[in-house]
Amino acid sequence: MNIDELRDHLCGQYPDLCPLFSIEFGDGTLQVECRGLYDAAADLKSLGFDMLGMVTAVDRGEHFEMVYRLTSREMSVGMFLKCLVPRDKPHTRSLYDLWPAALWQEREVYDLFGIEFDGHPDLRRIMLPEDWVGHPLRKDYQDERIIKRPDYI
Amino acid sequence: MSLQIEEQRQTEGPDGRPRQELVVNVGPSHPSTHGVGRVVVHLDGEVITKADMIIGYLHRGIEKMCENRTYLQVVPLTDRLDYVGSMYSNWAYCRAVERLAAIRVPERAEYIRVIVAEMQRIASHMMSIGSAAADTAAATLFIYSFDERERIIELFEELCGARLTYNYVRPGGVAFDLPEGWTDSVLEFTKAHRKALDLMDRMYFGNVIARGRLKGVAVLGRDDAVAWGASGPVARGSGVDWDLRKHDSYSVYPRFDFNVPIGENGDAYDRARTRLLECYESCSIIEQAIEQMPTGPHKVEGQPRLIMPRAGDAYDHIESARGSLGVYIVADGSPRPYRVKFRSPAFCNLALVPKLAVGHTLSDLVVVLGSLDPVFGEVDR
Amino acid sequence: MAIVDRVGSALEHGPGRVVLSSLDALFDWARSHSQWVMPMGTACCAMEMIASFPFTKFDSDRHGVIPQADPRHADVMVVAGTITRKMQPAVIRLYEQMPDPKWVIAMGNCTVSGGIFYYDTYSVVRGVDEFLPVDVYIAGCPPRPEAVQDALMQLREKIRQESIGPNTRHVRKLTLPGPGESRASVEPSEPGEVG
Amino acid sequence: MSGFVGGLVWGLAGGMLIALATVFGVWWERKVAGRIHMRIGPQTTGPAGLLQVPADTLKMILKEDITPAQVDVRVFRLAPHIVFVPVAMSLTVIPFASGFAPLNTSIGMLFFLAVPSLSVIGMLLAGWSSRNTYATIGGLRAAAQMISYELPRTLSVLSVVVLAGSMRPLEVMEAWRPWWILANAIGFLVYFISSIAEVNSIPFDLPQAESELVAGYFADYSGIRWGIFMMTEYGAVVAASLFGAAVFLGGWRWLPGAFGVVLFIALTLLLITAIIFVKWTFPRMRSDQLMTTAWKILTPMALVQLVIVGVIVPWM
Secondary structure, three states: OOHHHHHHHHHHHOHHHHHHEEEEOOEEEEEEOHHHHHHHHHHHHHHOOOEEEEEEEEEEOOEEEEEEEEEEOOOOEEEEEEEEEEOOOOEEEOOOOOOOOHHHHHHHHHHHHOOEEEOOOOOOOOOOOOOOOOOOOOOOOOOOOOOOOOOOO | OOOOOOOOOEEEOOOOOEEEOEEEEEOOOOOOOOOOOEEEEEEEOOEEEEEEEEOOOOOOOHHHHHOOOOOOOHHHHHHOOOOOOHHHHHHHHHHHHHHHHOOOOOHHHHHHHHHHHHHHHHHHHHHHHHHHHHHOOOHHHHHHHHHHHHHHHHHHHHHHOOOOOOOOEEOOEEOOOOOOOHHHHHHHHHHHHHHHHHHHHHHHHOOHHHHHHHOOOOOOOHHHHHHOOOOOHHHHHOOOOOOHHHHOOOOOHHHOOOOOOOOOOOOHHHHHHHHHHHHHHHHHHHHHHHHHOOOOOOEOOOOOOOOOOOOEEEEEEEEEOOEEEEEEEEEOOOOOEEEEEEEOHHHHHHOOHHHHHOOOEHHHHHHHHHHHOOOHHHHHO | OOHHHHHHHHHHHOOOHHHHHHHHHHHHHHHHHOOEEEEEEOOHHHHHHHHHOOOOOOOHHHHOOEEOOOHHHOOEEEEEOOOEOOOHHHHHHHHHHOOOOOEEEEEOHHHHOOHHHOOOOOOEOOOHHHOOOOOEEEOOOOOOHHHHHHHHHHHHHHHHOOOOOHHHOOOEEOOOOOOOOOOOOOEEOOOOOOO | OOHHHHHHHHHHHHHHHHHHHHHHHHHHHHHHHHHHOOOOOOOOOOHHHOOHHHHHHHHHHHOOOOOOOOOOHHHHHHHHHHHHHHHHHHHHHOOOEOOEOOOOOOOHHHHHHHOHHHHHHHHHHHHHHOOOHHHHHHHHHHHHHHHHHHHHHHHHHHHHHHHHOOOOHHHHHHHOOOOHHHHOHHHHHHHHHHHHHHOOOOOOOOOOOHHHHOOHHHOOOOHHHHHHHHHHHHHHHHHHHHHHHHHOOOHHHOOOHHHHHHHHHHHHHHHHHHHHHHHOOOOOOOHHHHHHHHHHHHHHHHHHHHHHHHHHHHHO
């Protein structure tokens, strides 16, 4: 199934999600509000997206953008699910109930970005030691141990 | 940064008397953790009642480093991710960059990429089968399979001068064209390798002790495998028919005729044997690719070194030896990526350890870890 | 306290300087020809390290080098691969568990200086010599197995020049770096003459 | 020479024999393992690497002898000797040549089987006193394994005793006939397998289990105390091979005089090599498989062997 067929399929099944769907670089993206993220994810799961491939975040300045990569085995297609989380006290609902694969991936996002996941059963740091201060993948992360690479392109 | 393990729990035994659990810390430097993983297991007798997998001992912050490198400079970093299969990380990253910057790769380059990727798959599976066997003390099989891997490494060395970190697949093609006579050596290797695989199959998978050790251990159901995001031989060993080469086909893979070996029971034996059978298929793909390989340029002519894709984000994935390896790049129009995220299959597979290890003995813990085939460079990144 | 301590100190204070030199020759021969390695492999270099231990192509067993999983049974620690701040206490603990005399080989650029992970990263220790006394450095990313064997041969040369006299023994005190300091205090037991 | 002095002399001789056999045995194992792995093995230290093991031993003596802070010091220091002494003692009843066994006692066969199994106490103590989780598990595994495998091993030797009608090793050897090899084939197999288990070699090396328990019950020992454990291990291999070569394969009975002794040594070496081959070929068992093998396979086999012998003996 290619990406246009996926859009038609999605619009047929869930017309209210249809205007949020866009296509860029050959990949579909569903941009939702973070309040409705869990429901949208549940809808997509019932649509046939049975694998949660990747959970990550991008530091967009004012916001963190949560990025979920969903894959459907029967449709042989993947797509993004995105939402924007505000920067102060960032938190969003955990998708662990839908896909257990989120267990470690959300821990990683929590560790490196500091985004909290409501309903996550085991939210601890995973990559860095427990006593680490800060969340290094944020763009404003400060650490005097980092030596900046000289700029020669 | 404490190495202390948590307090031992008091539980009640079946006779009502208090019983203390034995808490055993495995790792981070243990002969069978395949790197620097650490598992804290709670034992009742020798049976694991709780396992906590702790990772991050090799977290080097590669994703942060990528943000201060140009697109081409990231390629050597991807070598260090999956150090048993460097070609995969190279290729997955390059595919994502090519998707972002709309680079069309010449056909010969795609064929070369397929050949090196399949050779890398054999090398990686040899390492995996061998080290999983070494965990059950079959050291000789490890040495035999490592010898097979060594042959591929020699061929790679001839190809790009490095034994482990190749930096060979670059955005827009591959770094160098094939050396003269290289394909003949590869064909010789695949012929000899099939015999070696037969030997290993008889020696380990036919051995009654090895079957007893592997069968019925770490059983992963098909639905669980999908829900936990397992991929590669771990998922296929559980009967999930999902191979990106076949089902979400990329590059020139649709042109080859090959099978995807599927396991039935989802135990450690099926996983290991799926890897072994995949090596046969890889041999066949290599032979077909060499036969079909066109002449032409091995990289895009006139490709500038400074790649500046327009703003946006792209994800691409390939089937690595451990599963679907994805790379997600966010570009902001500058010569450097804004954010690079590696979706590592070993990370997702390793999350299954606490689930799979419970109920088995301490001896089986190393089998569980070995059957998931973690490479900690990729797990921790 | 090992027997060698008693022998060494007895001969040091007795009339036996001459005896000590021939004992040195014997003991150094034994130590230099039997380097049992604790493979402290963390990352990419671990693969090349494995390849250089008893394997078909590069057989280090020819020189008496065999890997030992238990630090208590090992003489040489080969630190192969990037050491992160999370891993650092474990490496120090393992080094402390090894019995004297012990040596350290830093294999690969990451353990020499941080290598490719020198810049921009927040979690990598830039070289194991920040917290371990390193005897031999191997450059390369990763070094070839031949380089590892060469390092072991160089370490053999180094061991041959050591004496069992108490002053020059390999006693080095280690402390974990505090929050403010990066370099561990590495101090020899006593500055003494070389026997 | 009798009594205390004799025991002292033969005990020392047994210890020396174990030391020598270890030096040669380790070298031989590393060479054989090298051949199996398509490599060379020790080569540069001494001619053909023969001085490799002396160098290792000397180095081991010179290493620091660590007594970790958490251990029970007295038990920790005593344990290696408790492991070593019974194995050295067991060598004294082996019939080395016609009319010569250092300790020619009327219960020699039982002595050989019973005494070395006392070393399990040492293993248990070593594991327990180390206060190390790996060592504790290793010690417990060692106790369970060695006690389980005593039974099939003893039963398999019992069939030889029944055939010979004596428990005195020299009398067994005098009564030995070549057709016993066929009559005792099952028993020999049981003896061989359970001996591998008794000496903790792969596939029965659960107490040490390098890939699981790092080093098992001697994980916290270093220097020469660890060396004693290693020496005991090889000493037990040599003792089991000597005994098997004598009472099952006939030892020196095939050829007269000194030739017989040479053949005996050759047969022993054959058994040692077989154990090394098994060690480097098979994977390790799990503890439940280990117990299944002992109680459900080997013990019935040994009993069948006893029945066969019981049927044969009245016809002799």
